[in-house]
Amino acid sequence: MPMTLVTVPCLSDNYAYLLHDGASGETALVDAPEAVPIRAALAERGWTLNTILITHHHMDHVGAVEELRSETGAAVLGARADAHRLPPLDRALEEGDTVGLGGESGRVMDVSGHTVGHIAFHFPESGYVFTADSLMALGCGRLFEGDAPMMWASLSKLAALPRDTIVCSGHEYTAANAKFALTIDPDNPALKSRAAAVAAARAKGQPTVPSKLSEELETNPFLRAADAGIRARLGMENADDAEVLAEIRRRKDEF
Numbered sequence: 001m002p003m004t005l006v007t008v009p010c011l012s013d014n015y016a017y018l019l020h021d022g023a024s025g026e027t028a029l030v031d032a033p034e035a036v037p038i039r040a041a042l043a044e045r046g047w048t049l050n051t052i053l054i055t056h057h058h059m060d061h062v063g064a065v066e067e068l069r070s071e072t073g074a075a076v077l078g079a080r081a082d083a084h085r086l087p088p089l090d091r092a093l094e095e096g097d098t099v100g101l102g103g104e105s106g107r108v109m110d111v112s113g114h115t116v117g118h119i120a121f122h123f124p125e126s127g128y129v130f131t132a133d134s135l136m137a138l139g140c141g142r143l144f145e146g147d148a149p150m151m152w153a154s155l156s157k158l159a160a161l162p163r164d165t166i167v168c169s170g171h172e173y174t175a176a177n178a179k180f181a182l183t184i185d186p187d188n189p190a191l192k193s194r195a196a197a198v199a200a201a202r203a204k205g206q207p208t209v210p211s212k213l214s215e216e217l218e219t220n221p222f223l224r225a226a227d228a229g230i231r232a233r234l235g236m237e238n239a240d241d242a243e244v245l246a247e248i249r250r251r252k253d254e255f
Contacts, residue, residue: 001022001023002125002126002127003019003020003021003022003101003102003104003123003126003128004018004019004020004021004022005017005018005019005020005126005128005166005168005210006018006019006020006041006045007168007207007209007210008037008038008041009037009172009207010033010034010037010038011033011034011060013171013172013173014031014033014034014060014061014170014171014172015031015168015169015170015171015172015207015209016029016030016031016032016033016034016037016038017029017030017031017130017168018038018041018042018047019101019123019126019128020045020047021101021102021103021104022102023102023103024101024102024103025047025048025102026050026051026101026102027042027047027048027049027050027051028049028050028051028052028053028099028101029049029051029052029053029068029074030053030055030121030130030132030168031053031054031055031061031062031130031132031170032052032054032061032062032063032064032065032068033060033061033063033064034063034064035064035067035068035071038064038068039068039071048072049068049072049074050072050074050075050101051074051075051076051077051099051101052065052068052069052074052075052076052077053077053078053099053106053121053130054076054077054078054079054082054086054087054089055078055118055119055120055121055130055131055132055133055134055170056079056082056114056115056117056118056119056132056133057082057085057086057115057117058115058133061132061133061170062086062087065087066087069087075090075091076088076089076090076091077089077090077091077092077093077099078092078093078119079092079093079094079108079110079117079118079119080092080093080094081094081110081112081116081117082115082116082117082118082119093108093119094108094110095108095109095110095119096108099121101123104123104125104126105123105125106121106122106123107121107122107123107124108120108121109121109122109129109154109157109158110154111131111134111135111154111155111157111158112145112146112150112151112154113134113140113141113143113145113146113147113150113151113154113155114132114133114134114140114141114142114143114144114145114146114151115133115144115145115146116145116146116150118132118133118134118141118154120132120134120135120158122161122165124162127162127164127165127166128165128166128168128210129158129161129165129166129167129168129213130168131158131167131168131169131170132169132170133169133170133171134151134154134155134158135154135155135158135167135169135216135220135222135223136169136170136171136173136174136177137167137169137173137174137177137208137209137210137211137216137220138173138174138177138178138181138194138198138211138216138219138220138221139173139174139177139180139181139220139222139252140155140220140222140249142249142253143249147246148242148243148245148246148249149242151242151245151249152225152241152242152245155222155223155245158213159213159216159217159223161213162213163212163213163214163217164212164213164214165212165213166210166211166212166213167210167211167212167213167216168209168210169209169210169211171209172207172208172209174198174202174208174209174211175198175199175202175208178191178194178195178198178199179195179255180221180251180252180255181195181219181220181221182195183251183255184221184230184233184234184248184251185219185221185224185227185229185230185233186233187229188218188219188229190215190218190219191218191219194215194219221248222245222248222249225241225242225244225245225248226241226244230244230248231244234247234248
């Protein structure tokens with residue numbers, strides 16, 4: 001049976017995720033922006049937190065790690081490359097390592113770009129990937145530390161996952177991302193339909209995250225740097241994919 005996923009809104013626009021294995025009773029948390037809503041989500045379900053998985057060092061993803069660790073005794077796992085600026089790790093991870101939850105294993109992926117040392121967690125049996133601020137719904141994270149070739153390599157890894165993978169990203173930025181995406185890919189019917197659905201969901205206060213990878217591949221301009229229509233619109237028909245991504249990211253930063 002797939003593990004149970006609970007999306008926990010935190011702070012003003014962050015998401016944390018609880019992943020629960022019913023057979024073993026084990027529960028993992030991916031990122032810890034804020035303790036109160038995470039604690040409430042655990043208590044509501046009667047779950048005990050066993051593991052905290054950290055994607056990257058930004059405070060809106062790790063701010064509650066120590067509080068939750070002290071309350072639950074949960075083991076904290078994060079990237080070896082980021083260990084010097086993460087809360088103390090019980091286990092340091094590298095690309096290709098696995099993390100266990102009940103009977104299922106998650107694979108660690110290096111998705112550097114937003115930061116150097118950013119990792120994602122892919123649980124293939126349940127079909128979830130936790131991408132935080134690398135691949136986002138209709139977007140990708142700002143390139144604070146990495147560069148466009150690094151981010152393109154990371155996004156390409158994620159794009160190669162099975163199309164039915166559920167992408168669990170770190171923020172409710174989808175409405176703004178949709179408005180920008182339409183400036184890059186305005187003739188894409190799937191994007192126009194998705195933008196309308198996102199606007200309707202947000203008007204009702206509903207989350208737009210997680211999303212399906214298949215939907216991201218069809219509508220997210222940051223995954224579509226090879227698309228001929230986007231390249232023509234940008235005047236970059238002969239550029240390489242990372243150069244196209246860099247231009248899309250530059251325009252988003254200024255949007």
